[in-house]
Amino acid sequence: MTTGAVFLEAHDVTKRFGGLTAVDSVSFTMKLGTIKALIGPNGAGKSTMLNMLSGVYLPTSGRISVRTVDVTGQQAHKFVGLGIARTFQTVQLFGNMTVIENVVMGLHTKCKTGIIQSALRLPSVLREERMVFASAMEHLERVGLADRASELAVNLPYGQQRMLEIARAMASSPEMLMLDEPAAGLSMKETEHLALFVQEIRDSGIGVLVVDHDMRLIMDISDEVVVLDHGKKIAEGTPREVQTNPSVITAYLGEEAGDE
Amino acid sequence: MDARSQSPRYHFLAFPIVGALLAALPFALHNNYYIGVMVFIGIHTILALGLNLLMGYAGQVSLGHAAFYGIGAYTTAILTTMLKWPPWVGLACAPMVAGLAAYLIGMPTLKLKGHYLAMATLGFGMIVKILFVEYYPLTGGTSGMTGIPPLSLGKLQLVDDRQFYYVVWFFALMLIWVSYNIVESRVGRALRAVHTSEIAAASVGVDIAKYKIQVFVLSGVYSGLAGALYAHYIRFVNPDPFGFMFSIQLVVMVVVGGMASIWGAIAGASAITLLSQVLQRFEDYEVIVFGAILVLVMIYMPQGLTKSIVDLTARRRSAKPSKPEVLP
Amino acid sequence: MDLTSQILQYVLSGITVGAIYAIIALGFSLIYNAVEIVNLAQGEFVMLGAMLAVYVLQAAGVPLFAAVLIAIVVVGGVGALLGLAAIHRLKKSSPLSLIIITIGASIFFKGVAMHLWGKDALPLPAFSSGDAIEVHGAVLVPQSLWIFGITALMLLGVYIFYERTSFGKAMRAVAVNKHGARLVGINVNRMVVWAFAISAALGAVGGIIVAPVTLASYDMGTMLGLKGFCAAILGGLGSGGGAIAGGLILGILENLGAGLISSAYKDAIAFVVMLLILFVRPSGLFGGRSADGR
Numbered sequence: 001m002t003t004g005a006v007f008l009e010a011h012d013v014t015k016r017f018g019g020l021t022a023v024d025s026v027s028f029t030m031k032l033g034t035i036k037a038l039i040g041p042n043g044a045g046k047s048t049m050l051n052m053l054s055g056v057y058l059p060t061s062g063r064i065s066v067r068t069v070d071v072t073g074q075q076a077h078k079f080v081g082l083g084i085a086r087t088f089q090t091v092q093l094f095g096n097m098t099v100i101e102n103v104v105m106g107l108h109t110k111c112k113t114g115i116i117q118s119a120l121r122l123p124s125v126l127r128e129e130r131m132v133f134a135s136a137m138e139h140l141e142r143v144g145l146a147d148r149a150s151e152l153a154v155n156l157p158y159g160q161q162r163m164l165e166i167a168r169a170m171a172s173s174p175e176m177l178m179l180d181e182p183a184a185g186l187s188m189k190e191t192e193h194l195a196l197f198v199q200e201i202r203d204s205g206i207g208v209l210v211v212d213h214d215m216r217l218i219m220d221i222s223d224e225v226v227v228l229d230h231g232k233k234i235a236e237g238t239p240r241e242v243q244t245n246p247s248v249i250t251a252y253l254g255e256e257a258g259d260e
Numbered sequence: 261m262d263a264r265s266q267s268p269r270y271h272f273l274a275f276p277i278v279g280a281l282l283a284a285l286p287f288a289l290h291n292n293y294y295i296g297v298m299v300f301i302g303i304h305t306i307l308a309l310g311l312n313l314l315m316g317y318a319g320q321v322s323l324g325h326a327a328f329y330g331i332g333a334y335t336t337a338i339l340t341t342m343l344k345w346p347p348w349v350g351l352a353c354a355p356m357v358a359g360l361a362a363y364l365i366g367m368p369t370l371k372l373k374g375h376y377l378a379m380a381t382l383g384f385g386m387i388v389k390i391l392f393v394e395y396y397p398l399t400g401g402t403s404g405m406t407g408i409p410p411l412s413l414g415k416l417q418l419v420d421d422r423q424f425y426y427v428v429w430f431f432a433l434m435l436i437w438v439s440y441n442i443v444e445s446r447v448g449r450a451l452r453a454v455h456t457s458e459i460a461a462a463s464v465g466v467d468i469a470k471y472k473i474q475v476f477v478l479s480g481v482y483s484g485l486a487g488a489l490y491a492h493y494i495r496f497v498n499p500d501p502f503g504f505m506f507s508i509q510l511v512v513m514v515v516v517g518g519m520a521s522i523w524g525a526i527a528g529a530s531a532i533t534l535l536s537q538v539l540q541r542f543e544d545y546e547v548i549v550f551g552a553i554l555v556l557v558m559i560y561m562p563q564g565l566t567k568s569i570v571d572l573t574a575r576r577r578s579a580k581p582s583k584p585e586v587l588p
Numbered sequence: 589m590d591l592t593s594q595i596l597q598y599v600l601s602g603i604t605v606g607a608i609y610a611i612i613a614l615g616f617s618l619i620y621n622a623v624e625i626v627n628l629a630q631g632e633f634v635m636l637g638a639m640l641a642v643y644v645l646q647a648a649g650v651p652l653f654a655a656v657l658i659a660i661v662v663v664g665g666v667g668a669l670l671g672l673a674a675i676h677r678l679k680k681s682s683p684l685s686l687i688i689i690t691i692g693a694s695i696f697f698k699g700v701a702m703h704l705w706g707k708d709a710l711p712l713p714a715f716s717s718g719d720a721i722e723v724h725g726a727v728l729v730p731q732s733l734w735i736f737g738i739t740a741l742m743l744l745g746v747y748i749f750y751e752r753t754s755f756g757k758a759m760r761a762v763a764v765n766k767h768g769a770r771l772v773g774i775n776v777n778r779m780v781v782w783a784f785a786i787s788a789a790l791g792a793v794g795g796i797i798v799a800p801v802t803l804a805s806y807d808m809g810t811m812l813g814l815k816g817f818c819a820a821i822l823g824g825l826g827s828g829g830g831a832i833a834g835g836l837i838l839g840i841l842e843n844l845g846a847g848l849i850s851s852a853y854k855d856a857i858a859f860v861v862m863l864l865i866l867f868v869r870p871s872g873l874f875g876g877r878s879a880d881g882r
């Protein structure tokens with residue numbers, strides 16, 4: 001991986017839901033080894049953007065390319081193969097599976113066992129299972145959840161569920177990680193822990209796109225910031241540039257101060 | 261829904277026990293009528309297993325599964341009577357043809373979100389039944405096909421109910437083992453993942469449509485085998501057993517046994533097969549009772565009878581130790 | 589009869605039965621819009637309507653129109669009950685279990701009807717007497733005209749209800765966005781129950797107007813219901829106009845196919861059409877919703 005190389009590009013991406021334009025002709029690029037923040041008031045279209053960049057939504061118009069290859073319209077499950085992993089605004093764990101099984105799911109595309117091999121329980125199946133669980137354990141260790149590996153995911157406290165979701169995403173060895181409000185509901189301490197982990201991920205050469213409302217976190221860790229308002233990109237730059245941008249202050253920070 | 265109710269250890273313990281009980285059962289049953297009923301329970305278990313995988317793990321329902329059963333039965337009937345192929349070859353071809361039919365129906369519809377498979381299988385089931393009735397050059401129409409040869413082992417022709425009992429249950433236990441392996445594997449995990457969160461499953465790269473299609477084809481294969489076993493057991497086929505009503509009965513078996521429960525398939529198949537034997541005496545009530553069971557189980561015990569009973573006893577058991585120790 | 593008058597005959601009979609399919613299809617769409625489930629008991633409402641009308645007419649000795657009215661209201665009530673059962677599970681269960689509930693209900697209704705009224709087909713008098721009408725060599729029984737007229741009235745009624753009344757508009761809101769409807773204070777559960785009641789009543793009307801032509805029997809509903817379902821898929825599940833077009837197209841295709849190709853496979857035609865449309869254009873001829881939901 002080459003830090004700084006362009007990994008993903010969004011060109012004039014638009015999403016309409018009926019009459020509502022949730023994302024309006026937004027363009028930006030994602031580089032490897034960089035943390036990019038996507039901020040904006042509630043309803044600005046941040047999650048919708050992430051959903052398009054991961055194939056959950058089909059853009060109404062515009063183009064998304066990964067390493068200059070057009071991937072617009074690819075199905076969601078293909079995006080892992082492109083090197084894109086993500087978490088969700090409302091935690092989406094496999095609640096009735098154990099913690100480690102959740103991470104094993106993150107390794108899904110790295111395994112080959114198909115329905116016929118599993119049906120016959122061939123030796124290769126058992127070998128692969130052992131390998132996958134061992135690898136999943138390493139990922140759990142990185143987020144400090146190894147000791148809870150065999151608990152059901154639903155039984156984890158909220159903060160740990162968020163970390164587990166990131167561990168699952170990281171298990172697919174992505175080149176780009178997208179986090180939708182990872183700090184929401186976390187304690188101060190947990191947020192600090194998260195910040196360190198995200199920076200560690202960045203330093204390993206992975207591009208991170210993070211959406212969050214915690215301005216201190218965002219300004220601390222991001223290299224670049226994109227601001228959305230009513231679906232439109234109103235500013236882009238370093239945290240400092242964005243903070244002093246007058247339209248951002250009126251459109252976003254003003255409103256933020258007003259309603260929170 | 262907790263699809264992981266059976267832990268591996270529990271399962272591997274259950275396997276030899278159930279196997280031994282089934283092997284011993286014919287010695288306890290002196291009346292051949294009951295052996296016949298057990299053969300049908302075995303055949304229905306195979307059908308319910310496949311449909312259970314589809315409903316419990318792929319979250320889809322087939323409203324025309326009797327068609328795949330029928331395709332299996334007619335395939336081997338045609339191959340062994342008209343082309344004089346050996347019965348075991350017919351038995352091997354039947355699941356393939358049924359699986360292919362499932363692939364052709366599932367492929368276009370399972371790629372879509374929603375319950376298009378239910379609609380397509382419903383239509384498919386009706387068409388297949390009409391073909392069985394109307395395409396008499398091949399199927400013999402309503403009078404059906406006679407002279408289907410029995411299965412044989414070497415020189416031994418399996419014409420006796422007791423012999424056939426072992427054949428059917430051999431296949432049924434094999435398929436229970438196979439189904440269990442699938443459920444407890446990467447594929448089963450992926451299917452369970454889809455169940456809790458389709459969006460998260462897709463985000464880790466699970467090709468939802470692919471697995472749904474595979475499971476549906478597998479359930480078609482199971483049904484085809486069940487159909488072929490039926491044909492070589494009764495040695496006569498006609499369109500009657502392969503209609504819409506039987507498709508619904510299969511759904512009832514799965515619902516009563518509990519979706520996403522492999523052993524529940526045996527329980528559901530047994531319960532419904534026995535119930536319909538009993539109800540046949542009051543023939544007019546049969547449908548009313550089936551309808552009522554379906555509605556009531558779905559409303560009050562959506563997990564199925566077996567799971568609900570297990571839960572109930574478990575709750576009682578766990579309720580005891582949690583009581584304070586300072587009783588009078 | 590020459591070929592043109594033969595074809596005209598098939599088309600006229602096709603429209604007659606197609607009108608019934610259209611009414612049933614509309615019932616499917618109403619419920620699908622409210623709860624996104626396919627109510628497979630719809631056909632039994634058709635049967636219950638016809639059987640009840642016959643029964644009330646014979647047992648109570650009331651005039652035909654009163655018997656018809658009573659039957660429609662009772663069937664509407666039965667539909668509401670089924671709707672209550674459905675919403676009871678609505679929050680907790682998957683569409684799968686809701687569909688299964690409607691299947692169970694359908695078997696149950698059929699069994700009860702067989703018990704109460706027996707297995708024989710029973711006659712319902714035609715709404716008016718009079719001779720068959722001849723049109724260019726094709727014949728049309730007066731009841732067909734009743735069927736056309738009443739179907740058109742029903743469809744118009746449903747249209748006005750949905751487009752012009754505030755109650756109907758609230759139901760449409762539920763169809764478009766359940767959560768949003770809840771937020772603006774619409775009682776979604778009540779709407780679901782009403783959708784079942786109205787669909788059931790519509791089905792009953794379909795059964796009653798067709799009974800003088802086909803007779804009423806406990807098992808008439810299954811096939812009519814399934815074909816109405818095919819019509820709904822053909823037109824696009826959830827689309828009112830689609831239901832009407834789907835019903836008429838299906839009725840005509842079925843009669844033309846049976847007449848010109850083979851009557852043995854008549855009952856298969858509707859299902860073949862449905863499979864083809866599911867494979868080629870799953871949102872139906874007039875359905876707007878994309879089937880992959882992105």
Ligand SMILES: Nc1ncnc2c1ncn2[C@@H]1O[C@H](COP(=O)(O)OP(=O)(O)O)[C@@H](O)[C@H]1O
Binds near residue numbers: 041042043044045
């Ligand atoms: N699936 C959807 N259907 C209709 N409207 C949606 C959908 N998803 C998001 N929206 C709307 O799009 C707008 C942007 O939403 P979202 O992307 O979630 O904002 P953010 O994440 O910035 O808070 C909101 O007005 C929201 O209501």
Ligand SMILES: [Mg+2]
Binds near residue numbers: 089
């Ligand atoms: Mg959001």
